[in-house]
Amino acid sequence: MTDVTMTVNGREVKGAVEDRTLLVHFxxxxxxxxxxxxxCDTSQCGACVIHVDGKAVKSCTMLAVQASGSAVTTIEGIADGSELHPVQAAFREHHGLQCGYCTPGMIMTAVDMIERHGSALNEATVREELDGNICRCTGYHNIVKxxxxxxxxxxxTIAAE
Incomplete structure (x- = not known):
């Protein structure tokens, strides 16, 4: 067992994990x-996207011990109290979710994308950067919108960290 310490959604957490424990499971x-x-546990679907030190990461391909000492933000940590994060609100307003399974990963990917590109973001870039996120309900049109x-x-106002 290895001790890990990280800041998750603004709160310091500690735990003991097996060296092979994936961050998503922690x-x-x-x-x-x-x-x-x-x-998928193979980095193909994007359902597990979180932010580690401000960058989008697929948490099924990162070990918990690799995140020790890092700042981690999950979907639970991007909203401000009872207010939805602007990206969450946009997904609701533009019907960018269906079954909801891919939604947390899509939103975390989108927040990272918007932080990097801002209002210069265009449809081609969004579609290209969503390549690693699978929506099995085929809601891509509304997700992009x-x-x-x-x-x-x-x-x-998009920055979560």
């Missing part, structure tokens, strides 16, 4: 943060 099983979904709406609404 978040879900040790911390009870089940908003980060396990879809939601991301572009959020990027154009108030880019300065």
């Amino acid at each position: 978040l879900r099983e040790n911390l009870g943060l089940t908003g980060t979904h396990v879809g 939601a991301i572009l709406a959020a990027a154009n609404a108030a880019p300065a």
